[in-house]
Amino acid sequence: MSKPIVEVKGHHVSHDIAALKRQYEQTRLNAVRAQMAEREMELRTGEVIDGALYLLQKPLNVIKAMSDNLKRQSGNQLPMGIALDEALTSGQAAIQSLRLALPGDRPAVKAPVNLNEIIRDVLVISADRLSANGVVVDWRPQPDLPMVYADENALRILLRILLNNALLAVSEPGSWGRSIHFDTRLSEDGLIEACIRDTGPGIKRGLHSKIFEPFYTSWSGRASSSGMGLAIAQQIVGDLRGDITIKASDQPGCTICISIPACKARKFE
Template sequence: MTKQMDDIKHKEQPFKDGLESRGNAQGSAQMAPQIVPGVFRKAVEHVPVATSITDEHANILYVNPAFEALTGYSQNELIGKNESLLSDKSTPVTVYQELWKSITSGQVWEGRLVNRRKDGSSYLADLTVVPVLDDDGSVMHYMGMHRDVTGLHQLERKVKNQDALITSVIEAAPVVIVLVNTAGKIVFCNPAYVDLKRDFGGMEVAGQFVTALKDSFGQDLKSMCEKGFDFAAVEVSIQTEAGDRRWFACSATKVEEQDMTAAGYFDSNGLCGVLLVANDITHQRRRYEQARTNAVRALMAEQQMAQGMREVISGAIFQLQGPLNVMGAAASMLERQGQAAHGLSEPIHQVISAGEAALERLKASMPRTADEPIVPVNVNELIREVMDVSIDGLLREGVVVEWHPASVLPNVPGRANALRSLVKYLVDNAIMAIKDGGDVREMIISTRATDGGDVMMEIRDSGQGFDDDILYKAFEPFFTAWKKTRSRPGMGLVLARQIITDQGGSIQIGNALTGGGRVEIVFAAGSLGHGQKRTS
């Protein structure tokens, strides 16, 4: 053993001498005068990287303290041993073959090996082997430098696994996921977005999402990034090229990507984008709308039946009140003329009493109007609901409806059921006018917001329009000018004026410049409720 150590020291000494002499030569020629022989060895001793020097057969001649600390072996345990002592035997043979092929040809080799410590634990070593050549270019020794990168490897694998998991989830997700930067450019999208884009004829749907959300919140992408504006489950509708409307529940959150360049190492400000997640709820929305339409249809049918009863009872009261008034006047006349003794006064008063009792019974049987709270109401939504309910009648009469709703319309305060009935009365009146008109069967409905913040609704029909005398009588009870009502009295416009007056708005009727009738309703945005109007 002593002889073996002497041989090793004999092999190590030329390397030490060469290293020191090289240091002296370079120190005198190139380096500062204070660099003394042995400075390179001291530097290696203090380098926090495991460093070893071997002969041409990989037998260890020298290790620094960092090597001892990493492997758990002392220098005395390593000197004379082969580097294969550290092998974990799990590194593929091809890696070692590539290593020896490189270093024996004088090339530096860099790679990773699985090593084993003295205590039996394994670690991943990031290794660099540098051949040390003599003046003739032949390999004299090898210098190896390695560090434990097990933690880094675990982190890399964790990131890779998480990336694979996230990618799988995103690609398999049945929702649209798209990342858009502040310029509106798509940075990333999942297959569901690609499919949606195909459904929309190749159009970038993300732009429509952004536009719809901007209309809803008044926030563009840049503002969302600057203010950190997040939201969830906001309903957005987009129209396809075929005219079909698709509904989505949208969520968005701010995403910041850090600069990966070297110059951005100390810069914590990253590039901002908005991650949009859109769930197609068209099917659920249509089912909801169908259920809502059915509920509205049932409610309006009940209201219409009750209103019909009110009209019939009111008509009966109106018809009965006239004769009673005449009989009352006759009784008074007989009494003034002193002819009560003729026996007519008492029968007349009995008839009057019976008539008044009948009037009271009729009034008592009048269906009551349910008290309804004042809530924010969207006029466009009311019109859509009435159109859904009236679709059968419109199709039966062959009426074509053009609807021009304002894209953005403020809510107005009011009683939703009453305002819905208001729109229904006006639509029914327009249909009746069209039936009495010519061959053209058209209704045009439009809405817009006024400069004062109110909401205006206009309904135009292709009927014969209003004559001058009708304009004065249209709001009288039981007045009708429609020929095909078979002389049935109607109170549609009267009730419409009552409802809109209660809301605080106004109603005007007239003739359109293009012909036909025109009804204009103004819904007061600042109404105070029952019978009260806004004050400026």
Template structure:
């Protein structure tokens, strides 16, 4: 061994020097052991050479294919145009790639993904054709199965009545079905899917945040949407996270998952409407009972009010007479009669006060003012139709809830609506309209306006009409004058205000303002 030179085992294969040509045997062994079927044919497609993979793929031994034409593998089902394209490319001295339906020796069929390329001599003339193909039947079957499943899923999702949408990490719409697009057009001004997602997200703040942050699914969350008029919408919402593998090549060995959100929205408005109709029928009976109770209370209050005056006069006269008679007051028969009358009057007042029906205490809860107005309009439909009054109902699209006693607030609205109907009914105006609107005022209160086209209320009476037993109705139609007094009492219980807008000249405008609910 020469000093300074690396030793090499005598039996180690010699490594070719860089740039040296490989021996033909190396190429032959490379083709022979290649995992893809390789064949070399003459210019008429007669097989001159085939490797081992060719035999494995086709089922023919090498001795059975040498000298035979490649057409022996044809099943006859490949369209003629495919072969025409193949030979056309080869005639242009260009390679061709495509798929053929081939037949094995056992008559079984397979898909051959084939590439045929011309082999040239030193003058550029074609000497042979080199063919390479592999069995792609399993791959085709898998691809077709995936494609068919995709088509079936798309058909099912597309025909589903439920609205479905997939969102990316920025809550942008990635995929959606026709039902979602239709719902977006119906519920949002622009009709965009992003607007509908924002609307759902706003109404499902906590569940949506948990879904975004932790991937926590939610199901059956119902949200009401007030769109104005008489047709509120109800959606039952379901949400879940979907984890999808990253498709980029650079993360092949370090795959990561991308999280998407799937929302499913079911329109349950019809079901809720049926429930609402049933509730409305029960509400009519309840309100009839409450109105009977209020009528009795009003009658008792009227009687007490009328009796209180004479009792007070008798008491005042009694005190005056006692002072005038002095020591002789004890023997005076008139004074004794007045004492008995005063005592009897006070006992009658106490008896009436004790017999007055007591309204049951009602717990306060978050109340949707728009819903109460809609219920009252439905309850007053017969009266409105009888008087030929047209209702223009313009609710706020999204109105915060008010914390209050639901039946008490409903009574306020009904009293104001009935007052408006009566005002229009007893006037001679040709324009018979009732305008009702709600909106948010100063980001602090819910403002309700009820406007009628009646004769209106003079400015000097704008405060007096809220006094008990005062009425602007004609004497023959006058009630006990407790309606607006009751309205003011209930509104005050809810820390709100009610007033008549004296600047309005085309009728009467009553304004009620109620503070927001913390639950809204």
């Protein structure tokens, strides 16, 4: 019996394999986008409600203090005291409704993650937006970077928030250019650091802590900005037992750095 003839052309095979790899990568990135969108919506919803609860509690505390003061002075029969009590009751009911609307805590799926690969995903996903805005990214990853123990999607959301923040900064009046610099490194104390520097107008030192507050935004002419991005970034970094800071620099613009324990520097639980 004659054997079947199999004709193999090397260049055709390699071309097919390359096409399959591109198709697989595109499918993977589409899945990553969908997962990030779902997770980011949960984070934003939770952060918005937490921020609203914080803002609502302040006037309710004032109302309660006024009501208590009126009761001490003239009892609870004055129309003003009754109105204050009704307002306080309504406010407390609103707070309770908001608390019930908070998304349930989803258990984080943490695993050893290569931060450079996460940054690469974020840059690829954001490539069209960067190109449309004429922004060049100078990415300088440290080779052989140790892993970090993290939720991949949360880490992607964190880095995309920082990238989007830098993209907005270089579009602000007073910017020095349209470039963003990204680098990673292993610090001497075993922390993985990622710093992103933009060529925007920079942030005044007095606002370095305020920009991480919910609802705060300093962007000019951007009514659509929710002011939640950096608040969410700070929450994610905190969940990773890391830190996020604005780094002092002689260069123009703003440099935001995150530091996360490397796998070897922490105990797995």
